[in-house]
Amino acid sequence: MTAESISVIKVRDILMVxxxxxxxxxxxxxxxxxxxxxxxxxxxxxxxxxxxxxxxxDSFFARTLVETxxxxxxMGGVTVIAGMRPAVAITATQLGLTFDNLFTALDVDRALAMxxxxxxxx
Amino acid sequence: MKAASYTGEGREYINAEGxxxxxxxxxxxxxxxxxxxxxxxxxVVTAASELARNVHRFAGSGHMTWRHLRDEDGAGIELTFRDxxxxxxxxxxxxxxxxxxxxxxxxxxxGAKRLMDEMDIQSNPGGKGTVVTxxxxxxxxxxxxxxxxxxxSGLKKMPERSGTNAAGRNKATRGxxxxxxxx
Numbered sequence: 001m002t003a004e005s006i007s008v009i010k011v012r013d014i015l016m017v018x019x020x021x022x023x024x025x026x027x028x029x030x031x032x033x034x035x036x037x038x039x040x041x042x043x044x045x046x047x048x049x050x051x052x053x054x055x056x057x058d059s060f061f062a063r064t065l066v067e068t069x070x071x072x073x074x075m076g077g078v079t080v081i082a083g084m085r086p087a088v089a090i091t092a093t094q095l096g097l098t099f100d101n102l103f104t105a106l107d108v109d110r111a112l113a114m115x116x117x118x119x120x121x122x
Numbered sequence: 123m124k125a126a127s128y129t130g131e132g133r134e135y136i137n138a139e140g141x142x143x144x145x146x147x148x149x150x151x152x153x154x155x156x157x158x159x160x161x162x163x164x165x166v167v168t169a170a171s172e173l174a175r176n177v178h179r180f181a182g183s184g185h186m187t188w189r190h191l192r193d194e195d196g197a198g199i200e201l202t203f204r205d206x207x208x209x210x211x212x213x214x215x216x217x218x219x220x221x222x223x224x225x226x227x228x229x230x231x232x233g234a235k236r237l238m239d240e241m242d243i244q245s246n247p248g249g250k251g252t253v254v255t256x257x258x259x260x261x262x263x264x265x266x267x268x269x270x271x272x273x274x275s276g277l278k279k280m281p282e283r284s285g286t287n288a289a290g291r292n293k294a295t296r297g298x299x300x301x302x303x304x305x
Binding site for chain 1 (some may be wrong): 139145150160164165167168171172178230237258
């Protein structure tokens with residue numbers, strides 16, 4: 001999976017990214033840069049990161065996700081991580097990963113609703 | 123480690139960051155072929171990812187060997203990561219959650235240990251490299267704390283080696299997830 005194959009889609013005033021199932025570190029870093037550039041280009045209120053096909057979420061991947069959400073927040077946006085698989089959630093927790101200050105949703109549908117309705121206050 | 127026979131094996135080399143993904147794929151296939159549950163496959167693959175990244179980050183290159191294990195009690199998978207890097211100065215310290223020398227999350231070694239059943243680290247600081255071996259066993263549909271599990275836990279406990287050993291079977295996770303019996 002190459003960095004070029006990642007597409008950032010704008011749906012109304014929300015950016016949507018589908019993270020590939022088995023991304024290399026380089027791809028994840030490229031994804032972060034692309035998202036921030038698109039944030040600047042469009043007037044959007046937030047970002048949905050669809051990780052429903054992701055099978056391995058290791059510490060590097062998790063750190064990049066948390067960092068990306070923080071950067072998006074600094075630019076004035078909100079990030080919602082959508083669709084984490086049960087096996088990935090179990091493994092991430094056991095691995096000791098924390099996703100502080102990060103919004104999550106069961107699926108993309110709910111993530112979009114959260115952002116559109118502004119229902120993401122903790 | 124306790125003797126077990128090997129029923130299949132493979133090797134993948136780590137020379138570039140992209141090889142971490144190759145390792146994940148190979149381990150996913152090896153773990154799936156053995157019959158692990160989806161959650162255990164994810165645990166094993168994630169542990170492999172952390173350990174492969176450590177090899178890449180600290181030693182630059184190395185390799186991983188996976189093996190299907192079989193002993194009188196059942197089947198499992200063993201992953202051995204070998205490198206010729208600088209070695210680990212203090213294994214106990216390196217296993218503490220949050221310990222980091224590379225600006226990461228510090229979850230690599232400790233996290234991999236929690237995801238697997240057994241971990242053994244042989245390291246010679248001063249350039250002789252590091253060998254990290256992890257194992258995960260297929261769970262049998264027995265309840266936790268049954269005599270069978272207790273006995274197995276005792277049997278599988280890895281022998282203490284002087285200085286550099288950091289082993290331990292995560293007893294708490296054994297038998298939690300019922301799978302079909304190993305035939």
